[in-house]
Amino acid sequence: MFDFSGLSNAVIAGDEDVVLDLAQQAINAKVDPLSIINDGLIAGMNVVGARFKVNDMYVPEVLMSAAAMKAGVALVKPLLISGEVTTKGTVVIGTVTGDLHDIGKSLVGMMMECSGYAVIDLGVDVSGDDFVAAIKANKAEIVALSCMLTTTMLQMKTTIEVLAAQGVRKDVKVIIGGAPITQEFSDNIGSDGYATDAAGAVDLITKLLN
Amino acid sequence: MTVKFTELAYTNVDEFVYGFAKKPVKCANGMVIGGGTVYPEINMTLPMMSITEETMPKVLAQYEEMIHGVCSMGVELKVPGMIVEIELLPPCTFNPQWGIDVTKVVKGVMKEYETKFGLKSLLRMTPVDVREGKALKHMYKGAEWDQVMDTMKGCAANGADFLAIESVGGKHLHDESVMNIDLPKAVFSLGIVGCRDMIILWDEIVKISAANNVIASGDTACGFANTSMVMGHKNFIPKVFAAIDRVMCAVRTMVAVECGAVGPDKDCGYEGVYLKAITGTPISMEGRVAACAHSSAVGNVSLALADCWSNESVENVRLLGNMAPTVSMEQLIYDCRQMNVATAKGLALQMRDILVESDNKYDPTAYIMTPSVVLKIAGEIIKGKTHFERTKIAAGATITELRAAVLSGFLELGPKEMKYLDIFEKQLKSIPADEAQFTADMIKANPKHDLRMYDIS
Ligand code: B12
Numbered sequence: 001m002f003d004f005s006g007l008s009n010a011v012i013a014g015d016e017d018v019v020l021d022l023a024q025q026a027i028n029a030k031v032d033p034l035s036i037i038n039d040g041l042i043a044g045m046n047v048v049g050a051r052f053k054v055n056d057m058y059v060p061e062v063l064m065s066a067a068a069m070k071a072g073v074a075l076v077k078p079l080l081i082s083g084e085v086t087t088k089g090t091v092v093i094g095t096v097t098g099d100l101h102d103i104g105k106s107l108v109g110m111m112m113e114c115s116g117y118a119v120i121d122l123g124v125d126v127s128g129d130d131f132v133a134a135i136k137a138n139k140a141e142i143v144a145l146s147c148m149l150t151t152t153m154l155q156m157k158t159t160i161e162v163l164a165a166q167g168v169r170k171d172v173k174v175i176i177g178g179a180p181i182t183q184e185f186s187d188n189i190g191s192d193g194y195a196t197d198a199a200g201a202v203d204l205i206t207k208l209l210n
Numbered sequence: 211m212t213v214k215f216t217e218l219a220y221t222n223v224d225e226f227v228y229g230f231a232k233k234p235v236k237c238a239n240g241m242v243i244g245g246g247t248v249y250p251e252i253n254m255t256l257p258m259m260s261i262t263e264e265t266m267p268k269v270l271a272q273y274e275e276m277i278h279g280v281c282s283m284g285v286e287l288k289v290p291g292m293i294v295e296i297e298l299l300p301p302c303t304f305n306p307q308w309g310i311d312v313t314k315v316v317k318g319v320m321k322e323y324e325t326k327f328g329l330k331s332l333l334r335m336t337p338v339d340v341r342e343g344k345a346l347k348h349m350y351k352g353a354e355w356d357q358v359m360d361t362m363k364g365c366a367a368n369g370a371d372f373l374a375i376e377s378v379g380g381k382h383l384h385d386e387s388v389m390n391i392d393l394p395k396a397v398f399s400l401g402i403v404g405c406r407d408m409i410i411l412w413d414e415i416v417k418i419s420a421a422n423n424v425i426a427s428g429d430t431a432c433g434f435a436n437t438s439m440v441m442g443h444k445n446f447i448p449k450v451f452a453a454i455d456r457v458m459c460a461v462r463t464m465v466a467v468e469c470g471a472v473g474p475d476k477d478c479g480y481e482g483v484y485l486k487a488i489t490g491t492p493i494s495m496e497g498r499v500a501a502c503a504h505s506s507a508v509g510n511v512s513l514a515l516a517d518c519w520s521n522e523s524v525e526n527v528r529l530l531g532n533m534a535p536t537v538s539m540e541q542l543i544y545d546c547r548q549m550n551v552a553t554a555k556g557l558a559l560q561m562r563d564i565l566v567e568s569d570n571k572y573d574p575t576a577y578i579m580t581p582s583v584v585l586k587i588a589g590e591i592i593k594g595k596t597h598f599e600r601t602k603i604a605a606g607a608t609i610t611e612l613r614a615a616v617l618s619g620f621l622e623l624g625p626k627e628m629k630y631l632d633i634f635e636k637q638l639k640s641i642p643a644d645e646a647q648f649t650a651d652m653i654k655a656n657p658k659h660d661l662r663m664y665d666i667s
Contacts, residue, residue, distance in 0.1 A: 103389075103437065199370070
C-alpha cells in the first residue's frame with residue numbers, strides 16, 4: 001500500500017506545495033484517487049481537527065491545513081469515477097439577518113470542513129430566502145444558523161419558518177448556535193439541535209446524519 | 211493630518227494611577243471624571259426580543275425598567291455619581307428616531323432620580339457604527355453615514371451628556387488579519403485605513419458635540435483588538451498577537467482625541483491606558499465585572515488606571531439577587547468604593563500595584579497594561595511622525611517588551627507563543643517604510659476589498 005504519512009503530515013503542516021507534490025506522486029504511482037483523498041488528505045485533516053479541539057493548534061494553522069487539503073483534493077478530484085462521494089454531507093451555514101458577527105460562525109464552518117463536510121458559508125446578515133436558495137443549489141442536508149445578539153435570536157425562528165414556507169424544511173436538519181443560544185431556545189423554535197462550540201457542532205451534525 | 215501629542219502626559223509612573231487624569235473632564239452637574247474619584251459606569255442591553263416598530267413600546271419599557279433598577283441601586287448605595295452607557299443596538303441606529311426615543315426614556319428617569327434623590331448621573335450614548343454590511347456603498351456618504359450622524363445628533367439633542375462610538379473603519383481587513391495572524395495587514399487596517407477613517411468620523415462627531423453642548427468622549431478598538439483578544443483567550447490565535455494588536459490599536463483610538471474628543475474614553479478599549487499615558491484623557495475600563503459580557507485575562511489589571519469602571523454590557527434578565535443590570539451596578543459601586551477609600555488613605559499606588567500584579571504575569575495583554583510598561587512603550591509610540599509609523603513602532607516596541615519580560619521572568623509564555631513573537635517580528639520587518647508604497651501593495655494584495663469606499667485608491 002502507498003505510504004500516505006508524508007501526504008498527511010504535509011496537510012498537518014499546512015504546506016500546500018508539498019501536498020501538491022506528494023499528491024501528484026501518488027497519482028503517478030496509480031494509487032486509487034479516492035484513497036488519496038480519504039487516506040492521505042482527509043486523514044491529515046482529521047488529525048488537525050483533533051489537535052485543534054484540544055488547543056494544540058491555532059485557527060490560522062488550521063486554515064492553512066484546510067487550504068492545503070483543498071488544493072490536494074482539487075488536484076485529485078477530476079480523476080474520481082463520477083458518483084464517488086468525498087464528503088460526509090453538505091452544510092449551508094450563515095449568520096442570520098441583522099447580525100454581523102462572523103467569527104464564531106466561521107470557526108464552526110471551518111471545523112466542519114476539517115471533519116470532511118462540504119461547507120457553503122453564506123457569510124453574515126443572511127436572509128431566509130438566501131438560505132433556501134443555497135439549500136436548493138447545493139442539495140444541502142444541514143443548515144447551520146449562527147447569531148450573537150439577543151435582538152437577532154428571533155430571526156432564527158423566522159428563518160426556520162421561511163424554510164418551512166418554501167418547502168425545504170423537511171429536507172434538512174437545522175442546527176443553531178451562538179453566545180445567547182440555549183438548548184431550551186433551540187427546542188422552542190423547532191430547530192433540530194444546538195451546540196455550544198465548533199467541536200460540539202461537528203458531533204451534533206454527525207449524530208443527526210446517522 | 212499630522213500627528214499630535216509628541217510628548218507623554220505622564221513621565222512619573224507614580225502619578226499614573228486610577229481615578230486621576232492629567233486632563234480631567236468637568237461636567238455641568240459637578241462630577242469630575244479623572245479628578246480623583248473612580249465612578250461606576252453601567253452599561254446594559256436588551257434580553258431576547260426583536261426591535262421593530264411594533265415592539266418599540268416594549269423595548270422602551272425594558273430600558274425604563276433597567277434604568278430604574280440601576281438608579282435606585284445608586285441611591286441605595288449612596289454613589290457619589292454614576293455614568294450610564296447605552297450602546298444602541300443596530301435597529302436603533304438604522305432608525306435614528308428609535309435611538310432618540312431610548313435616549314429620552316433613559317435620561318428622563320435619570321433626571322427624576324436627580325430631582326427626587328439628588329443622584330448625580332451622566333448619560334453616554336453610543337450609536338452603532340452601521341457602516342458595514344452588504345448594502346454599504348460608501349463610508350462617508352449615503353444611508354449608513356447619515357444614520358450614524360442623525361443618531362448622534364438626535365441623542366445629543368435629547369439628553370446625552372457624552373457621545374461615543376465603536377467605529378469599524380478598516381475592520382473588514384482587520385478581521386482577516388486576525389484569522390490569518392497577518393501583522394502587516396493589521397498595520398494597514400489600523401495605521402492607514404483605520405486612522406484615516408477616524409479623522410473623518412471624529413471631526414464630525416466633535417462638531418456635533420460642540421453644536422449641542424455635549425462632550426465628545428471617545429472610541430474603542432472593540433471591533434479590532436477585542437476580537438483578537440477574545441480569539442487569543444480561547445487559544446484560537448497566539449495571545450501575543452492580541453497584545454501587539456492592542457498596542458497598535460492605541461494609535462487608531464487616539465485619533466479621536468487628536469480630533470478633539472476629551473474622554474472618558476470608552477470602556478471596552480483596553481488600549482485606553484495608552485491614551486491616558488499620552489494624552490492625559492480620563493478613561494473608562496472594564497474587567498472582572500464585565501465577565502457577564504465576555505471573559506478576559508485582564509480582570510484586575512484593567513482597573514489599575516481606570517477613571518470610570520464598567521461592566522461592558524449585561525442583558526436584562528432576572529438573577530436571584532436582582533435584575534442583571536442592577537446586580538452589575540451593585541458590583542461596580544462596591545469596587546469603586548474600595549478604590550476610592552484606598553485613595554483617601556493614601557494607598558492608591560499600593561492598590562494599583564496589587565491589581566496589576568494579580569494579572570500581569572499570566573497573559574501578554576495583561577502585561578502590556580502594566581503602568582511602567584505602558585509609559586515605556588507609549589514613549590516609543592510618540593516618536594512616530596505619522597499614524598502609520600506610530601502603528602509600526604507600537605508593534606515593534608511591544609514585541610521587544612514582551613520578549614524582555616519573558617527573559618527576566620516577569621511574564622510566563624509557552625514556547626509556541628515565543629515562536630510566534632519571532633514570526634511577527636519578521637512580518638513587521640517586511641513592511642516597507644514608505645506609506646504610499648505599502649498602501650499600493652496592500653490594495654493590490656486585497657482585491658476583494660474596495661477601498662474606494664474610503665476614498666483610498
Ligand atoms: C467580537 C465581537 C464583536 C465584533 C465582531 C467581529 C466579527 N467580525 O465577527 C464587532 C466589534 C464587530 C461587534 C459588533 C457588535 N457587537 Co459584538 N461582540 C463581540 C464579542 C466580544 C465576541 C464575539 C466573538 O467573536 N467570539 C469568539 C467566537 C469564537 O465565539 P462565538 O461567536 O461565541 O462562537 C462560538 C459559539 O458560540 C459557537 N457558535 C457560534 N455560531 C454557531 C452556530 C452553530 C450552528 C453552532 C452549533 C455553534 C455556533 O461556536 C463558536 C466557536 O466555538 C461578543 C461577546 C460575547 N460574549 O460573545 C460581543 C457581543 C456579542 N456584541 C455585542 C454587541 C452589543 C455588539 C454591537 C451591537 C455593538 C455596538 N453597539 O456597536 C455590534 C453589532 C453588530 C451587528 N449588527 O451584529 C453584545 C451583544 C449584546 C446583545 N444585546 O446581544 C455582546 C454580547 C458583547 C456585550 N455583552 O456587550 N461585536
